[in-house]
Amino acid sequence: MNSMYQQLMQLPLFQGVSSDQITALVEKMPFHFLKFRNGDNIFVAGEPCTHIRFIVSGRVRLETPCAHLRVSLFQTLATPHVLAAENLFGRDTTYPCNAVADGPCGILQLRKSDYIKMLGTDKVFLFNILNYLSSGSQRYSSSIAAIKDGSLVERLAMLVDALVFNGAADVTLRFKQKDLCTLLGTQRTTLVSTLDRLVNDEILEYDSNQISILDLKRLSEFLQ
Numbered sequence: 115m116n117s118m119y120q121q122l123m124q125l126p127l128f129q130g131v132s133s134d135q136i137t138a139l140v141e142k143m144p145f146h147f148l149k150f151r152n153g154d155n156i157f158v159a160g161e162p163c164t165h166i167r168f169i170v171s172g173r174v175r176l177e178t179p180c181a182h183l184r185v186s187l188f189q190t191l192a193t194p195h196v197l198a199a200e201n202l203f204g205r206d207t208t209y210p211c212n213a214v215a216d217g218p219c220g221i222l223q224l225r226k227s228d229y230i231k232m233l234g235t236d237k238v239f240l241f242n243i244l245n246y247l248s249s250g251s252q253r254y255s256s257s258i259a260a261i262k263d264g265s266l267v268e269r270l271a272m273l274v275d276a277l278v279f280n281g282a283a284d285v286t287l288r289f290k291q292k293d294l295c296t297l298l299g300t301q302r303t304t305l306v307s308t309l310d311r312l313v314n315d316e317i318l319e320y321d322s323n324q325i326s327i328l329d330l331k332r333l334s335e336f337l338q
Contacts (some may be wrong), residue, residue, distance in 0.1 A: 118222065120148075121170045121194040123187050127248050130238045143232055147223050152158025155208050156197070163201040165223045175284075176213040178277050184290040185297055187274070189282035189290035190216055200250055202226055221238070266308045269298050269334040285327040302305060 119136050122128045130135060139145075147170070150156060156167070159179060173192045180186065191197070208254055233240045241331070265321055278285055287294070309325065312318045317333050319326045327333060 116146055118170045118220075122168065122222070123296050123314060124194045125153070125196055127196055127199065127242045129242060131236065132235065135158065135236065139232060139235070143161070143224060145222055148221045150219050150299055152215055152217045153213045156215060156221060157212040158212050159209055161209050163198060163209050163332060164226055166202055166229045167197040167221050167223045169195045169197065169259040170220045170222045173216040174221075175214050176211045176279075176282075177214075177232070181296060183293040183297055185293050186287045186288050187277045188288065189245075189278055190284040191279060191282055195279070195281060197221075199246060202229070203276075265336075266298060266300050266304055267312065268299075268336050270308070271333050273298070274330070275334050275337060278330065282330075285330060287325040287327075289323055289325075291322065324338060 119133055119140070122136055122140075123131065123133060143255075150172075157163075158173060163216050169191060171193055172188050174195075174197065175188065175190050178187045178189075197205065197213060198211070201209060204301055214265070274285065274287070291302060293300055298305065305326075309318070312333075313320065314333070317327070319328060319331045
């Protein structure tokens with residue numbers, strides 16, 4: 115249990131909270147610790163986001179599909195991480211992605227209504243969630259604003275940057291080439307030549323239906 119508390123204290127939503135406070139909250143609030151086996155579904159895209167969930171052991175593989183197109187972004191999140199906290203509130207309170215256990219993993223979850231009660235116990239919790247949500251919103255807005263001349267590499271970087279969570283690993287795009295061209299607003303020959311250039315720069319690897327991002331930081335630099 116002490117290890118689990120240490121994991122929670124590393125999460126942005128719990129930063130600045132003492133271990134004694136976290137221990138008291140976990141004992142008082144109806145947190146549930148769930149174990150998942152490799153390949154088990156944790157939640158699916160479109161399902162109502164009724165709980166806040168934290169990875170406290172193992173890893174989770176996320177798939178974010180692009181609506182009406184055969185394009186999906188995959189990424190892996192490891193301990194410690196919060197899952198889809200952005201979708202607890204706002205206009206769309208459904209999960210935007212599928213979450214599957216990548217090996218054995220443990221999830222600590224709390225109902226949305228109980229999490230709201232927790233926010234009222236200490237202003238630190240409230241400030242943390244506000245900072246978390248506003249940072250994500252500002253990051254997305256800055257990605258869009260950073261598109262200067264509409265080059266394909268910038269559009270690709272914006273797509274990845276908008277969907278990838280901080281700390282994610284094993285980021286890949288799987289696609290039907292026609293649909294990816296439609297999404298990025300380009301022709302196949304331009305797509306291939308751009309990807310070849312990024313391969314030469316050791317930013318990514320690709321084949322006919324998958325792009326593997328090797329260097330997220332360098333790709334995001336095209337948005338600066």
